Amino acid sequence: DAKTTQPPSMDCAEGRAANLPCNHSTISGNEYVYWYRQIHSQGPQYIIHGLKNNETNEMASLIITEDRKSSTLILPHATLRDTAVYYCIVRVIDNYGQNFVFGPGTRLSVLP
Amino acid sequence: DADVTQTPRNRITKTGKRIMLECSQTKGHDRMYWYRQDPGLGLQLIYYSFDVKDINKGEISDGYSVSRQAQAKFSLSLESAIPNQTALYFCATSDLLDRTGRPSVDEQYFGPGTRLTVT
Numbered sequence: 001d002a003k004t005t006q007p008p009s010m011d012c013a014e015g016r017a018a019n020l021p022c023n024h025s026t027i028s029g030n031e032y033v034y035w036y037r038q039i040h041s042q043g044p045q046y047i048i049h050g051l052k053n054n055e056t057n058e059m060a061s062l063i064i065t066e067d068r069k070s071s072t073l074i075l076p077h078a079t080l081r082d083t084a085v086y087y088c089i090v091r092v093i094d095n096y097g098q099n100f101v102f103g104p105g106t107r108l109s110v111l112p
Numbered sequence: 113d114a115d116v117t118q119t120p121r122n123r124i125t126k127t128g129k130r131i132m133l134e135c136s137q138t139k140g141h142d143r144m145y146w147y148r149q150d151p152g153l154g155l156q157l158i159y160y161s162f163d164v165k166d167i168n169k170g171e172i173s174d175g176y177s178v179s180r181q182a183q184a185k186f187s188l189s190l191e192s193a194i195p196n197q198t199a200l201y202f203c204a205t206s207d208l209l210d211r212t213g214r215p216s217v218d219e220q221y222f223g224p225g226t227r228l229t230v231t
Contacts, residue, residue, distance in 0.1 A: 046220065101157075
């Protein structure tokens with residue numbers, strides 16, 4: 001079973017920031033938070049990951065609360081092409097390679 | 113050219129037929145995966161392989177088998193297809209270790225998917 005809970009759907013106006021929440025209240029100290037997205041039945045695409053510090057890359061920012069029980073993915077200036085299903089996943093990074101568990105995710109609709 | 117390719121992209125078959133879905137990658141990754149996705153749901157792991165000599169069952173392996181013919185190739189077979197195996201199937205690859213030998217991000221790279229319909 002997925003270790004995360006996400007809202008099933010969200011809307012965002014084009015050009016505005018999209019803030020996607022994820023709860024992972026049972027996260028362990030060595031589990032990372034990953035975000036992937038899936039655009040219209042294409043293969044999922046990696047966005048970002050983090051452990052406890054906030055992270056930023058060219059696609060998005062990841063804000064993790066101090067207690068690590070929740071996080072938020074931020075798309076700073078959402079475009080219509082960001083309409084997709086966004087998956088929040090927690091897993092360990094180690095030599096055994098724990099597998100990813102994809103839950104139903106959040107369907108983000110960016111509106112013109 | 114795509115790093116992870118899947119063939120066929122679409123397939124319609126009848127109940128009881130044997131079907132093979134193929135996945136090839138040019139990324140040089142050791143790990144390969146097969147997932148299925150039903151409408152409106154997340155991905156479920158069918159099988160995964162750490163290297164050519166390693167095969168592991170995922171969450172929903174019943175009714176499926178796999179073959180890792182080479183580092184770059186990982187095939188999924190449905191020995192006797194049934195209608196509830198109608199789904200979108202994805203292959204993915206990842207590298208467990210980075211260039212220094214430490215655990216990497218293990219970012220998964222997905223293929224474009226195969227839409228399978230069993231009538």
